Amino acid sequence: MADATERISQIGKEAADSIAAAPGTAELKELRVRYLGRKAELTAILRGIAELPPDQRGVVGKSGNEVRRRLESLLEERAAELESSELESSLAEGAVDVTLPGSPAHPVGHLHLITRTRRQIEDIMVGLGYTVLEGPEVELDYYNFTALNHPPGHPARMSQDTFYVAPGSLTKAALSAAREAADGAGEEVAATPDEELVVLRTHTSPMQVRAMEAQEPPIFVIVPGKVYRRDSDATHSPMFTQVEGLAVAEDITLADLQGTLLEMLRGIFGPGREARMRPHYFPFTEPSVEFDVSCFACDGAGTLPDGDRCGICKGVGWIEVGGAGMVDPNVFGFVSDKGYDPERVQGFAFGIGVERIAMLRYGVPDLRRFFDNDLRMLEQFT
Numbered sequence: 151m152a153d154a155t156e157r158i159s160q161i162g163k164e165a166a167d168s169i170a171a172a173p174g175t176a177e178l179k180e181l182r183v184r185y186l187g188r189k190a191e192l193t194a195i196l197r198g199i200a201e202l203p204p205d206q207r208g209v210v211g212k213s214g215n216e217v218r219r220r221l222e223s224l225l226e227e228r229a230a231e232l233e234s235s236e237l238e239s240s241l242a243e244g245a246v247d248v249t250l251p252g253s254p255a256h257p258v259g260h261l262h263l264i265t266r267t268r269r270q271i272e273d274i275m276v277g278l279g280y281t282v283l284e285g286p287e288v289e290l291d292y293y294n295f296t297a298l299n300h301p302p303g304h305p306a307r308m309s310q311d312t313f314y315v316a317p318g319s320l321t322k323a324a325l326s327a328a329r330e331a332a333d334g335a336g337e338e339v340a341a342t343p344d345e346e347l348v349v350l351r352t353h354t355s356p357m358q359v360r361a362m363e364a365q366e367p368p369i370f371v372i373v374p375g376k377v378y379r380r381d382s383d384a385t386h387s388p389m390f391t392q393v394e395g396l397a398v399a400e401d402i403t404l405a406d407l408q409g410t411l412l413e414m415l416r417g418i419f420g421p422g423r424e425a426r427m428r429p430h431y432f433p434f435t436e437p438s439v440e441f442d443v444s445c446f447a448c449d450g451a452g453t454l455p456d457g458d459r460c461g462i463c464k465g466v467g468w469i470e471v472g473g474a475g476m477v478d479p480n481v482f483g484f485v486s487d488k489g490y491d492p493e494r495v496q497g498f499a500f501g502i503g504v505e506r507i508a509m510l511r512y513g514v515p516d517l518r519r520f521f522d523n524d525l526r527m528l529e530q531f532t
């Protein structure tokens with residue numbers, strides 16, 4: 151039956167073309183039913199073989215089964231192709247770009263107000279040509295007191311409630327490394343009882359001495375950092391942040407200090423501010439001053455436009471900001487071998503409390519709130 155074999159080969163060709171062109175696995179399933187299902191023409195032909203004349207049964211059966219097997223394998227190949235490309239496209243369509251912001255965007259936080267205030271002060275001073283230095287918070291008594299003109303037994307040591315670190319807590323190696331650093335030249339320094347005392351630094355001033363040991367004059371540095379005193383109330387905390395400044399060169403005078411402070415305070419509190427200095431006492435400066443900035447809330451008037459007393463400056467018109475003075479020649483004596491000859495160079499130093507600046511600037515009534523980690527407080531200052 152030439153007609154039957156011809157028809158089989160036609161079906162085979164038509165089915166092969168359709169399978170190759172099938173756009174998806176769903177269409178492929180329909181093709182399987184159409185060409186190989188129970189009601190398919192090829193199936194009917196194979197089923198009717200028994201009714202054919204005996205001499206044709208073999209030929210038709212053979213070609214029918216060949217086409218059937220070929221279509222089976224074409225269907226399998228095409229199914230594998232479609233499945234892998236459908237997987238790829240579904241992965242591409244369903245891909246999540248993890249770099250896109252969420253919806254709504256997740257809040258990312260911000261710098262702590264103390265950090266921002268400290269950086270603002272650093273920026274101002276770097277603009278004036280100063281270099282930013284940092285130093286150890288666990289410090290030798292020598293740097294914290296002795297080399298800053300607080301000899302052992304000096305009453306000024308008592309004015310700062312100091313945290314002492316148990317001497318045994320400093321290993322021998324750390325102690326000798328500290329002594330070597332203290333000496334600068336790397337030679338052993340004769341041990342004295344004071345040198346073995348270790349404190350949490352009570353001010354950032356120890357870095358004045360360390361900086362001068364490391365660098366000959368002229369020197370212009372600021373030292374921001376944490377300091378520690380046994381003190382706790384609304385305006386004091388056992389840990390707080392200071393920025394210390396030191397300038398040493400030839401012909402430096404108190405007028406340079408005043409100009410520097412004015413520039414710094416205008417940078418912090420606004421361009422219209424004035425600065426004033428009042429006599430004071432610090433062991434490591436002579437003369438020493440405390441300095442004030444004219445009140446930014448009442449513009450120095452002491453009263454607000456409505457006639458009320460200004461609460462920021464308490465009616466005075468000035469706000470105390472920090473301490474300063476000309477470096478005491480005795481302090482230069484500890485670094486005289488580095489070129490700090492008080493007959494040739496002069497210098498000034500100043501220190502301000504970063505928390506105090508931030509409290510004034512942003513109206514924070516209690517310094518301890520900065521360290522409570524209460525987001526309701528901290529998120530106000532974004």
Ligand SMILES: [Zn+2]
Binds near residue numbers: 445446450461466
């Ligand atoms: Zn005021």
